[in-house]
Amino acid sequence: MVEFDDRTNSWAPTWPALRRSRLAIEGMAARHAAALSFCTDGAAEIYRQRFSDAVQTQWSVIPNGFDESAFASASKRAPARRHPDEILLLHSGTIYPTPDRDPSYFFRALRRVIDQRPSGAKQLRVIMRASSVDSLYGPLLKELGLSDHISFEPPIPYEEALAEMMQADGVLVFQGYTSNPAIPAKLYEYFRAGRPILAMADDEGDTAKLIRSLGAGQIAPLDDVERIAAELASYVQNIEHQACGALSYDQIAGFERAKSAERFANLFDVLAASRSARPN
Numbered sequence: 001m002v003e004f005d006d007r008t009n010s011w012a013p014t015w016p017a018l019r020r021s022r023l024a025i026e027g028m029a030a031r032h033a034a035a036l037s038f039c040t041d042g043a044a045e046i047y048r049q050r051f052s053d054a055v056q057t058q059w060s061v062i063p064n065g066f067d068e069s070a071f072a073s074a075s076k077r078a079p080a081r082r083h084p085d086e087i088l089l090l091h092s093g094t095i096y097p098t099p100d101r102d103p104s105y106f107f108r109a110l111r112r113v114i115d116q117r118p119s120g121a122k123q124l125r126v127i128m129r130a131s132s133v134d135s136l137y138g139p140l141l142k143e144l145g146l147s148d149h150i151s152f153e154p155p156i157p158y159e160e161a162l163a164e165m166m167q168a169d170g171v172l173v174f175q176g177y178t179s180n181p182a183i184p185a186k187l188y189e190y191f192r193a194g195r196p197i198l199a200m201a202d203d204e205g206d207t208a209k210l211i212r213s214l215g216a217g218q219i220a221p222l223d224d225v226e227r228i229a230a231e232l233a234s235y236v237q238n239i240e241h242q243a244c245g246a247l248s249y250d251q252i253a254g255f256e257r258a259k260s261a262e263r264f265a266n267l268f269d270v271l272a273a274s275r276s277a278r279p280n
Helices: 016-032 041-050 068-074 103-116 138-144 156-166 185-193 207-215 225-240 249-255 258-275
Strands: 003-005 010-012 034-040 059-061 088-091 124-130 148-152 170-176 195-202 217-220
Touching: 016 041, 016 103, 034 041, 041 059, 041 124, 068 156, 068 185, 088 156, 088 225, 103 124, 103 138, 103 225, 124 156, 156 185, 170 185, 185 207, 185 249, 195 207, 207 217, 217 225, 249 258
Parallel strands: 034 059, 088 124, 088 170, 124 148, 170 195, 195 217
Antiparallel strands: 003 010
């Protein structure tokens, strides 16, 4: 509920009264809840440091994940029609209109990479699916001459969206450093889709650390056009040469949502046993 930016030494929310109220609620949860669960290690670490006086015995990290049954259904869908001479990159999901999710640096890097590609090379095409910012970046795309390369597409049903992930040549993540303790839920679906990932994310964040630990893709800072262009050029080349190895199911099986449900069930069992053991 409260975030601190150690690079600008600033808090969010900025209004002190609201921040104090939220910190008080966080503190009550940390000190009085029977258990706390977090989606990422980074979020858990914030609480460990912020409420170091609290008993942390039943604090655990239970990550987001993917629904295997949904992917099984999605895999049966017929492939969408594709132009044979294109490389299709996909960003699936909302892009919040904040600096923390700004794709404009990627757009500028894409322009550079396109300009450097040899004559006759496959065309690079990017789908921004259900972004909710369709009109915001129109002027920039026109300025960069990318209207034929980037399309903002409407939402589609969930399983259709999963099928689109599996059929794309690569998938994209946008995440600034202020979200370092967070991991987008879509990342786990990207893992299961088996497509190489290009993440515009801070190198020290949980998203980058997880991608790097699995060898699932390439990483560049969200706001660095030159580094994005370099990684994008390499990324596209790896796709063209089929040098992007898919993750094995064993690497990602722990992220299946049934496993998360099992972790929660185990936590409830521990809490129930602890309560029943108390004297009347």
